[in-house]
Amino acid sequence: MSGRPESIAVVGAGIGGLTAALLLSRAGFTVSLIEKRTRVEEEGAGLQLSPNASRILIDAGLGPALSRRATAPECVRIRRGRDARDLAAIPLGLSVKERHGAPYLVIHRADLAGLLLDAVRGEPRIQLLYGREARGIAEHEHGLTLSLRSERGVESKLDACALIAADGIRSAHAPSKEPPRFSGFCAWRALVPAAAKPELARAREVGLWLGPGAHLVHYPLKNGDLLNLVAVIEEKRPKEGWSRPGDAKMITEAFADWGDFARTLIASAPAWKCWSLFDRKPSRQWGNGLVTSLGDAAHPMLPFLAQGAALAIEDGAVLAAKLAPLAKVRSAPSGRKGSITAPSGATERSTEMARALRRYERDRAARTARAQREARRNVFRYHARPPLSIARDLFLSRSSGEKLLARYDWLYGWRPA
Ligand SMILES: Cc1cc2nc3c(=O)[nH]c(=O)nc-3n(C[C@H](O)[C@H](O)[C@H](O)COP(=O)(O)OP(=O)(O)OC[C@H]3O[C@@H](n4cnc5c(N)ncnc54)[C@H](O)[C@@H]3O)c2cc1C
Numbered sequence: 078m079s080g081r082p083e084s085i086a087v088v089g090a091g092i093g094g095l096t097a098a099l100l101l102s103r104a105g106f107t108v109s110l111i112e113k114r115t116r117v118e119e120e121g122a123g124l125q126l127s128p129n130a131s132r133i134l135i136d137a138g139l140g141p142a143l144s145r146r147a148t149a150p151e152c153v154r155i156r157r158g159r160d161a162r163d164l165a166a167i168p169l170g171l172s173v174k175e176r177h178g179a180p181y182l183v184i185h186r187a188d189l190a191g192l193l194l195d196a197v198r199g200e201p202r203i204q205l206l207y208g209r210e211a212r213g214i215a216e217h218e219h220g221l222t223l224s225l226r227s228e229r230g231v232e233s234k235l236d237a238c239a240l241i242a243a244d245g246i247r248s249a250h251a252p253s254k255e256p257p258r259f260s261g262f263c264a265w266r267a268l269v270p271a272a273a274k275p276e277l278a279r280a281r282e283v284g285l286w287l288g289p290g291a292h293l294v295h296y297p298l299k300n301g302d303l304l305n306l307v308a309v310i311e312e313k314r315p316k317e318g319w320s321r322p323g324d325a326k327m328i329t330e331a332f333a334d335w336g337d338f339a340r341t342l343i344a345s346a347p348a349w350k351c352w353s354l355f356d357r358k359p360s361r362q363w364g365n366g367l368v369t370s371l372g373d374a375a376h377p378m379l380p381f382l383a384q385g386a387a388l389a390i391e392d393g394a395v396l397a398a399k400l401a402p403l404a405k406v407r408s409a410p411s412g413r414k415g416s417i418t419a420p421s422g423a424t425e426r427s428t429e430m431a432r433a434l435r436r437y438e439r440d441r442a443a444r445t446a447r448a449q450r451e452a453r454r455n456v457f458r459y460h461a462r463p464p465l466s467i468a469r470d471l472f473l474s475r476s477s478g479e480k481l482l483a484r485y486d487w488l489y490g491w492r493p494a
Contacts, residue, residue, distance in 0.1 A: 084109055084204075085400075086223050086237035088211040088250055092124075092186075093372025093389030094243030095193035099137060100397035101241075102202040105404030109235055110203055113210040115228055122266050123298050123305030124186050125283065129491040130387035132179035133394045134193075142192040147182035148297055149174075150283045155473055158288030158335045161277065164473040167481045169283070176482070177489045183283065183296045183305070189386075209233075211250065214240055214368065219423045221367050239367045239430050241396065243389070246355060248374035252365050257355035260379055262456070263312035264354055265323050267346030269295075269304040275341045278304055285459075288335055289466065292459040293342065306346055308332070309381075309459075315353035323349030354379055356453070359446030361438070367427060369434040371396060376445035381455035384448050384488065392441060394493045399437040403429055440494075448488065 083106075087098045090112035098110040126134075126147065134143055153167040169181040197203050206225070213224040220238040227233070242250035246257050269278075278284060278295050286293035294307045310331045325346070332343050356377045363375045372389030403426075461469050473481075 083107065083238050084236075085239045085241060086111060086211075086221075086235060087241045087243055088223075089242070089244035089248075089372075089374070090114075090194075090205075090207070091243060091245060091372065091389070092189060092193065092386040093374075093392060094241070095190065095197055096133070096390045096393035097241055097243055097371060097396055098203050099193065099196050099200065100133075100393045101400065102197075102200040103137070104397040104401040106400070107202045108200075108204070109206060109237065110197065111206045111209050111211050111223070111225065111235070113208070113228075115208040122185065122268050122307075123183055123296060124189060124386050125296070125383040126182040126184055126189070127383065127387050127485075128173055128177040128179035128181055128489045130390040131182050132177075133390050133493065135179060137196070139192055139196060142195070143182065143184070146188040146192060147184035148281065148300065149180045149182055150296055151281050152478065153283040153285055154280075155285045155287065157470060158286045158291070158293065158332075158339050160336050161338045162470075164287075164470055165476060165481055166282075166478050168478045172479070172482065173489065176486075181489070183298060185298050185303075185305075186386075188299075206235075211244070214250065216366050216368075218427075220427060237367075238426070239369070239400075239434065242364075242368065242370040242374045243372050244374050246357070246373040246377040248370060250368060251370035251374040252362050252368070253357065253360050255357055255360065257357055257377060259315045260354045260356060260453075260456070261311060261313075262309050262354045262379070263316075264352045264380065265308040265310065265328050265349050266352070267306045267349050268298070269306055269342075269345045269347070271302050271304070273345045273347070274304045275338065275345055277338050278306075278342060286335075286339055287459050287461075287466070287469075288339070289462040290460050291331060291335075293332075293339060295342065304345075306342065307380075308343065309354075311460075312353060315355070316351070320350050320352060323351040325349060356449060359442075359449045361442050363438045363442070364434055366431055367434070369396070369438060375441075376449055378445075378449040379452040379456065381459065382448055382452040382488075384452065388445055388448055391491065391493070392437075392445075395440050396437045398493055399433050399440065400430075403433055444491070451488075 098108045151170040155164045173181045208228040209225045223235045283296040291310045363370045371392035
């Protein structure tokens with residue numbers, strides 16, 4: 078196999094890679110999207126999609142598909158785990174739409190991946206290479222060559238003008254060699270059928286329950302047919318496996334001191350899957366030469382701000398915008414869009430590409446680092462013990478929902494330049 082040397086290779090077809098491939102192709106590039114799995118099957122359950130990300134997908138024409146598959150919750154309701162006391166309600170729904178011009182949504186990950194994949198399949202400029210693992214890159218004067226291996230062990234080469242590593246937290250292609258750091262927490266996830274949903278979890282809301290050393294999040298999926306339930310608890314050592322079955326007895330014990338509602342909610346889950354949670358310290362080294370990274374490969378974060386996938390979507394939009402002028406230059410020799418004078422040699426074109434990749438990284442670094450740090454801080458806010466939890470609860474119950482929402486303006490109000 079040999080890709081066109083002017084095409085961009087995107088490694089990894091998670092939410093970040095799918096979005097980047099789509100937006101790069103819309104910017105005028107041919108794209109090879111390489112994924113080691115043979116099928117698109119997003120592990121996990123629900124995702125919250127805040128306006129900074131939903132706006133990008135809507136602008137890319139995915140609004141109708143999103144509104145068929147996603148739900149717009151009315152608020153985030155924060156409660157105390159011990160006695161179900163209502164502490165605050167941060168308005169979402171219309172308030173968010175009016176404030177930020179795009180909706181706050183919740184959606185099943187497989188539905189989001191599916192609608193992105195449908196859009197990717199509709200782009201003639203994207204070559205989808207499933208069942209191929211990227212195993213090494215060689216940069217040379219004409220660009221770079223990527224070594225691939227198929228699931229049957231067949232080796233091949235792919236030429237490209239740049240490589241985007243969207244291969245997740247354990248990326249083999251992002252330059253940072255710092256290993257992911259274990260957070261000391263594990264997320265337990267379950268999907269509860271509508272009939273088994275406890276009373277307090279029936280509203281079209283994101284529920285956030287706070288307690289010492291643990292928290293619970295739940296929201297409706299699939300038009301309310303399912304309840305997405307996440308319980309985060311402390312874990313001494315990370316366990317093997319990205320998504321492993323969880324022992325119901327263990328999670329029941331972890332919430333034994335919580336109030337009736339939390340315990341009923343935990344008991345309503347038919348089965349659990351567990352994820353030991355990792356992140357990395359913010360880093361500015363996302364790429365080198367003709368290689369850059371995005372999403373979890375560049376800035377893995379804890380899920381306590383619900384932003385990992387959202388920021389991967391933002392990365393795709395910024396990358397496509399920074400590289401767009403080069404798509405025109407690259408296609409100039411073939412005469413398709415040749416309004417801009419093309420740089421004369423391959424080396425010059427590579428230099429331009431490397432510069433554009435560094436501009437993308439500079440644009441993203443501060444924002445994603447802030448989100449990584451804020452996600453970590455939320456551990457202390459959510460899991461506080463007395464007396465800190467008393468101060469937190471007082472602050473929450475005395476703050477208006479609008480004021481609490483305004484604290485996220487920096488995050489949800491972001492727009493691609
Ligand atoms: C419990 C939990 C809850 C979360 N909730 C939210 C939320 O509500 N909102 C939100 O925005 N985020 C949330 N996140 C974070 C979000 O899931 C991730 O940040 C996001 O999925 C990262 O996407 P990605 O495309 O960067 O990487 P990934 O999803 O990890 O995709 C990487 C892809 O690369 C492929 N790959 C890897 N190596 C190779 C290779 N060598 N060759 C080819 N392919 C390769 C993999 O198979 C995979 O498909 C949550 C995370 C967790 C754990």
